[in-house]
Amino acid sequence: MSEALDPRKTFGEALVEAGEKNPNIIAISADSSKGSGLGPFRERFPDRHLEFGIMEQGILGFAAGLATTGKIPFVAAIAPFVTARPFEMFRNDLGYMNQNVKVFGRCAGLTYSDLGATHQSLDDIAIIRTIPGVTVINPGDPVEIRKAVHAVASHVGPVYMKIGSPKMPVLFGDEHQFEIGRGVLMEDGKDVTLIGTGTVLSRAWEAAQLLRKRGVDVRLINIHTVKPLDSELLVRAAEETGKVVTVEEHYLIGGLGSAVSELLSQRCPVPMKFIGVDDQYASNGPYEELLGLYGLQSQQIVDTVLSFM
Amino acid sequence: MSQLSGVEEVALKRMSATIRKDILRMVKAGRSGHIGGALSSADILTALYFKIMRTQPHNPSWPQRDRFVLSAGHKCLALYAVLAEKGFFDKSLLDTYGSLGSKLPGHPNMHYLPGIETNTGALGHGLSIAGGMAMGLRMNGTDARVYVIMGDGELAEGSNWEAAAAASHHKLDNLVLFVDRNSLQISGKTVEVMSYEPLQARWEAFGWSVREINGHDIRQIYEAATSAPFAKTKPSVILANTVKSKGFSFAEDRANYHYWKATNEEIAQADRDIAEIEEGLSNE
Numbered sequence: 001m002s003e004a005l006d007p008r009k010t011f012g013e014a015l016v017e018a019g020e021k022n023p024n025i026i027a028i029s030a031d032s033s034k035g036s037g038l039g040p041f042r043e044r045f046p047d048r049h050l051e052f053g054i055m056e057q058g059i060l061g062f063a064a065g066l067a068t069t070g071k072i073p074f075v076a077a078i079a080p081f082v083t084a085r086p087f088e089m090f091r092n093d094l095g096y097m098n099q100n101v102k103v104f105g106r107c108a109g110l111t112y113s114d115l116g117a118t119h120q121s122l123d124d125i126a127i128i129r130t131i132p133g134v135t136v137i138n139p140g141d142p143v144e145i146r147k148a149v150h151a152v153a154s155h156v157g158p159v160y161m162k163i164g165s166p167k168m169p170v171l172f173g174d175e176h177q178f179e180i181g182r183g184v185l186m187e188d189g190k191d192v193t194l195i196g197t198g199t200v201l202s203r204a205w206e207a208a209q210l211l212r213k214r215g216v217d218v219r220l221i222n223i224h225t226v227k228p229l230d231s232e233l234l235v236r237a238a239e240e241t242g243k244v245v246t247v248e249e250h251y252l253i254g255g256l257g258s259a260v261s262e263l264l265s266q267r268c269p270v271p272m273k274f275i276g277v278d279d280q281y282a283s284n285g286p287y288e289e290l291l292g293l294y295g296l297q298s299q300q301i302v303d304t305v306l307s308f309m
Numbered sequence: 310m311s312q313l314s315g316v317e318e319v320a321l322k323r324m325s326a327t328i329r330k331d332i333l334r335m336v337k338a339g340r341s342g343h344i345g346g347a348l349s350s351a352d353i354l355t356a357l358y359f360k361i362m363r364t365q366p367h368n369p370s371w372p373q374r375d376r377f378v379l380s381a382g383h384k385c386l387a388l389y390a391v392l393a394e395k396g397f398f399d400k401s402l403l404d405t406y407g408s409l410g411s412k413l414p415g416h417p418n419m420h421y422l423p424g425i426e427t428n429t430g431a432l433g434h435g436l437s438i439a440g441g442m443a444m445g446l447r448m449n450g451t452d453a454r455v456y457v458i459m460g461d462g463e464l465a466e467g468s469n470w471e472a473a474a475a476a477s478h479h480k481l482d483n484l485v486l487f488v489d490r491n492s493l494q495i496s497g498k499t500v501e502v503m504s505y506e507p508l509q510a511r512w513e514a515f516g517w518s519v520r521e522i523n524g525h526d527i528r529q530i531y532e533a534a535t536s537a538p539f540a541k542t543k544p545s546v547i548l549a550n551t552v553k554s555k556g557f558s559f560a561e562d563r564a565n566y567h568y569w570k571a572t573n574e575e576i577a578q579a580d581r582d583i584a585e586i587e588e589g590l591s592n593e
Contacts, residue, residue: 026448050444050479058437058471065441068376068426069449088431089468093438096428097419 004167005142008106011163012037014149015074016044022153023048028063028075030056036076036106056081060089060101067099072153078112079105079121079162083128094158095131101159102152108162109199109249110282113290117281121162126254128160129227135180136227137161138248138256140201141171144224147178155180164199164249166287171205183230187212189219192305193237196247197223197256200296204247207301214302216309226256231263238268245273245305249296252276273308275301311535313528317360319593321527324394325355326586329556331390331403333579336571339407343415344560345567347386349491349524349551350458356530357456358391366396369423375453376442378427380435381460381489382416383568388425389413397424433466435459436486440476443484443544456534457486462494465503470515473544477516482538486517486546489524491553493564508548517546524549558582 019025019041026048027033027041033051042049052059056077063073075082082103083090094101105124112119129136135157139148145163152159171186187208194211196204201222208220219241221233238244244264246257257274264270277294284290291297295304313321328351336342358364362375379388386406393400398412402422405411412421416430426442429435435457443455463469476484488508492499500506512519518539522529530549537545552562557579560566569575 047448052475053478055471055475057468058440058475061434061437061468061472062441062444062475064427065438065443066445068438068442069445071445071448089434089437092428092431093434097438 003170005170007142007145007163007168008035008037008165010142010145011104011106011149012040014146016040018149018153019045019048022072024070025072025074025153026050026066028052028059028073030054030059030077030081032077036104038076057086057089060086061093063101064093064097064099067101072100072102074102074104076104076106078119079108079124080119083121083124083160087127090128091131095134098133099158100156103160105160105162107165109164110287110290111165113287114284116284120282122251122277122282123254124160124162125226125250125256126258129259133157134227135159135225137180137225138198139163139224140196140198140222142168143170143172143174143176144178147176148224151178151180162198168199169202171202178224181225181228181230183233184222184224185219185233186222187218187220189217190241191217192243192245192309193219193221193241194245194247194305195221195223195256195260197226198249200247200249200291203296203298203301206298207305210298210302211305214306216305218305223256226259229259229263231267234260234263235267238264238270242270243308244270245275245308247275247296247301249291250276252278273304275304311531313360313531318527319590321355321359323590324359325352325527326583326590327394328355328387328390329586330583331393332386333576333583335386335389335403335406335413336569337576338404341568341570342386342406343383343567344386344557344569345493345553346381346384346460346489346491348555348557349553350384350489351387351555352525352527353458353487353489353530353549354387354391356527356534358395360531361534362456363453364395366424369397373451373453376426376439376455378435378439378442378455378457379417379429380457381432381463382429384458384460384489385415385417388417392422392424395424398422432460432463433468436469436472436476439484440472440481443476443481444479447481447483452483454483454485457484459486459488461488461490461492461499461505462502464488464505473512473515473517476544480542481544482542484544485534485537486544487524488546488548489551490548491551493553493562493567495564495567497564512546516543518543519546519548521548521550524551525555556582556586
C-alpha cells in the first residue's frame with residue numbers, strides 16, 4: 001500500500017479509455033469539468049463533452065433525454081449537487097424511466113472537509129439506494145475506480161458512483177476482478193467480519209492488519225457495490241464469524257451499515273457495529289482530523305472492533 | 310408554413326371530438342380523472358398526432374420518429390386517447406382506466422404502453438428531458454423534432470427555466486413547446502396563484518422565439534407548428550390560449566374540474582355535449 005493516486009484523475013483517464021471504446025459515451029459538466037476529472041475527455045472528444053453550467057436538476061433531465069436517443073451520458077459533479085439537490089429528477093427521469101445514465105458524485109463524503117456541510121455528502125448512498133433499479137457503487141481504491149468506470153459503461157441502466165478527492169492508496173493489483181454487485185473477500189478470518197467501502201476501505205484494511213497483530217482473526221470484505229448487495233458473501237460471513245462491523249465515510253443512517261443490517265436482520269441476524277458519522281451536520285476542518293472526529297482512522301477502527309469483541 | 314385544406318380541417322375536428330369521447334370513456338371506467346387539462350390540450354394533441362408529427366404506430370421505437378413529451382403528465386387522458394385512435398394500442402384498453410394495475414395510470418408510464426416516450430407526472434421535468442432528446446437527435450444527424458406540452462400552472466417550477474436557458478444556449482431549434490394556457494390551476498387563476506406574466510417577454514428573454522395562438526383552432530395549431538422554428542437556431546414556444554375542460558359545458562373554465570369526480574348527471578351531460586359537437590360537425 002505504498003502508492004497513492006488522485007481519484008478524480010483516475011476517473012477522468014478511465015472515462016477517456018471507455019470513450020475510445022464506445023462512441024455513444026458522452027460527458028456532461030455542470031460548470032466543473034476540470035474539477036470533476038472531465039478535462040482529458042473534453043480535450044479528446046470535444047464534440048462529446050456537453051457543458052450546462054450550474055443547473056443540476058435540468059442536467060439530469062437532459063441526460064435522460066439524451067439516453068433515449070442511444071447516448072450514454074456520464075454526468076460528473078460535486079456529490080450533493082447530483083444527488084440531494086436533483087433527487088426527484090434522479091428518481092423519476094433516471095430511475096423510473098430506467099435510463100442508461102451514469103452519475104458520478106465527486107469529492108463525496110467529508111472530502112470538502114473545510115467547506116462545511118453544504119458541500120459534504122454523507123447521505124448520497126442513503127437516498128439514491130432507495131430508487132429501484134439504480135446501481136450504487138463506491139470503489140475502494142484507484143484500481144477499482146478505473147475498473148468500475150469500464151464496468152459502469154458496459155452495464156445497461158442508471159448508476160450512481162461516488163469518489164472522493166484526496167489521493168487514495170492502491171490496494172489492488174491490475175489483475176483485480178471488479179464485478180458490479182460482487183463483494184471482494186480481501187482477507188479470510190473467523191472471529192469478526194470487518195466490511196469497508198469506498199474512501200475508508202484503506203483504513204479498514206490497515207485496521208485489519210493491526211487487529212491480526214493483536215491476535216484477532218478478522219475477515220475483511222470490500223463492498224464496492226452497495227446496491228445490489230452481494231448477499232451471498234455477506235450472509236456467509238455473518239454465519240461464519242458471528243459478528244459484523246461496517247466502516248464508511250457516510251451517515252450511519254441509510255448507508256452501508258444500514259444496507260448490510262437490512263440484509264442480515266432477515267437472513268442471519270448477528271450483533272453489528274456501525275462506524276461512520278452519526279445524526280448530525282459534520283464539523284469542518286482538515287480532512288484527516290475530521291475522519292478522526294468520527295472514529296474513521298485505522299487505530300480507532302481497531303479500538304472499536306476490540307471493544308465490540 | 311403549411312396550410313390545411315378545409316377537408317383536412319374538418320377531419321381533424323371530428324377526430325378531436327372522438328378524442329373527447331375517448332376521454333369520457335376512460336372517466337366512465339374510472340369514475341374520475343384530470344379532465345381539465347386533458348380537454349384543454351386535446352385539440353393540440355389531435356393536430357400533433359394526426360397531422361403534424363412523424364410517427365409509425367406499428368414501429369413505436371422507429372429512430373426517425375418525432376418525439377412527444379407530455380410534461381404536464383396529468384393531462385394523460387388526452388394522450389391515451391390519441392395513441393389509441395392512432396393505433397399504438399387497442400382501444401379496449403381505455404376501459405381499464407382506474408382499475409388495479411391498469412396500463413393507463415393517472416400519469417403516463419413509458420414501460421406500460423407503446424408510444425409513450427417519458428414517465429411524467431411531477432411537474433417541471435418534461436422540458437429538460439425533451440431538450441436532451443432534441444440534443445441527442447441532432448447529434449445523431451436526424452431531422453426529427455421534439456414536441457412538448459406544458460401546463461401554464463407548471464411554469465412556476467424553476468426547473469423549467471433551467472431547461473429553457475439550456476435549450477436556447479444549445480440552439481435546439483428542433484424543439485417545439487406548447488404552453489397549454491388554460492389560465493387555471495387547482496387553487497384558482499394561474500396569474501393570481503403565481504404570476505408568469507409577461508409570458509411572451511419571459512420566453513423571449515430566455516432566447517426562445519414565440520407565437521401566440523388559439524389552442525382550440527386546429528388551423529392555427531397546424532400553421533404554428535409547421536412554421537417552427539420561427540427563428541433559426543432558436544427553440545420555439547407556442548403560447549396556446551385554451552379553455553380548461555373545453556367541450557364539457559358544466560366544467561368549462563372552472564378550476565374545480567381540474568380533477569373531476571364524475572357524477573351520473575355530469576356524465577350524461579358530457580355525452581350530450583359531445584353529441585352536439587359531432588352534430589355541428591356533420592354539417593361541415
